[in-house]
Amino acid sequence: DSGVTQTPKHLITATGQRVTLRCSPRSGDLSVYWYQQSLDQGLQFLIQYYNGEERAKGNILERFSAQQFPDLHSELNLSSLELGDSALYFCASSVGGSLTRLSSYNEQFFGPGTRLTVL
């Protein structure tokens, strides 16, 4: 158990709908990262938050958005869902992630994932 929790574990919904995925980082971790893993695919980085602020952005669609709350949990919102959005969504957390610490990059610990199925 990495200490990162994600809810729900499974989510089945229809095209055009909107869903929210939730992630709670490990105690003490300030950064949260979101990844998408499609069937037999690698991990695609979506977005990172550090202490409530967006820190880095990857291949995140405009239909997707995220935020990190004062208690450091994060939510990933997926709207106007399409069949191709079906995937495993992982969040990960790390202690750091500050741009000012050029020489350090903290290990990312992954949550168990949320499996999203869009029908």
Add this chain to the structure above:
Amino acid sequence: GENVEQHPSTLSVQEGDSAVIKCTYSDSASNYFPWYKQELGKRPQLIIDIRSNVGEKKDQRIAVTLNKTAKHFSLHITETQPEDSAVYFCAAGFQKLVFGTGTRLLVSP
């Protein structure tokens, strides 16, 4: 953009053999290179990592080497066991991690 290539995509070995997975990266600013193991339906788990100021790191049967000049790094698993069977991902990054496409390792008894 940033890119990480990983080879081979599948690797089958006999128990006790060694396995080597290779990755190349494009962003010369990358300074952190972790390797993750993912079993079917489970979360990726960090197994070893290396930073750009180190050329090699070993942890029991697992070792990673890094060649910053050539921009490639490799994972070496010795004395493989059936429980090593999984998908292995390399990643490289500075501020954000870019993952390779994964290597499915199958260790046959």
